[in-house]
Amino acid sequence: MPAPIDYSKLRIVPDFDTAEWWAAAREHKYLVRQCPDCGHKWFPPIFPACARCGSLKPGWFQTAGKGVIHSYVVVVQPIVGAFIGTVPYVVAIIELDDCREAGGSVTRVAGVMLDDEPEVAIGLPCEVVYEETADPRIVMPRWRVSGSAANVWRFNE
Ligand SMILES: [Zn+2]
Numbered sequence: 001m002p003a004p005i006d007y008s009k010l011r012i013v014p015d016f017d018t019a020e021w022w023a024a025a026r027e028h029k030y031l032v033r034q035c036p037d038c039g040h041k042w043f044p045p046i047f048p049a050c051a052r053c054g055s056l057k058p059g060w061f062q063t064a065g066k067g068v069i070h071s072y073v074v075v076v077q078p079i080v081g082a083f084i085g086t087v088p089y090v091v092a093i094i095e096l097d098d099c100r101e102a103g104g105s106v107t108r109v110a111g112v113m114l115d116d117e118p119e120v121a122i123g124l125p126c127e128v129v130y131e132e133t134a135d136p137r138i139v140m141p142r143w144r145v146s147g148s149a150a151n152v153w154r155f156n157e
Helices: 019-026
Strands: 030-034 059-063 066-075 089-100 106-112 125-132 139-145
Touching (some): 019 030, 019 059, 019 139, 030 106, 059 089, 106 139
Antiparallel strands (some): 066 089, 066 125, 089 106
């Protein structure tokens, strides 16, 4: 497991677009945006309109916080002070299991993995874990590998 993130060096300020998302994270709920008119889902929650139908009243969908690693990168050079002691760590793009739409699109989210690089692979299932920070307003969703899969791929293979 990578060393902890120094959240005291991050300035996270929930704003108009993200305040509800951070409030849900405090309750250990992982939300993505969902259009009430056509059902399309997306992340991050900062876009004010549905890209599929143009609705201007996006709602929320509470996911189960489970998915499959679509891709990942290993960060070895920290560009933010909070991560100086954390490198190397893995940032993954995760396809959420309950956000697959009939048309084939799937909502992907980015997450910092709790697993070290050798345990991470494209195709592995993973799940969200909620990490408390010293700031009671901020609970950070992290991700961890939650099982195995028959066909996986790693960058070093
Ligand atoms: Zn829509």
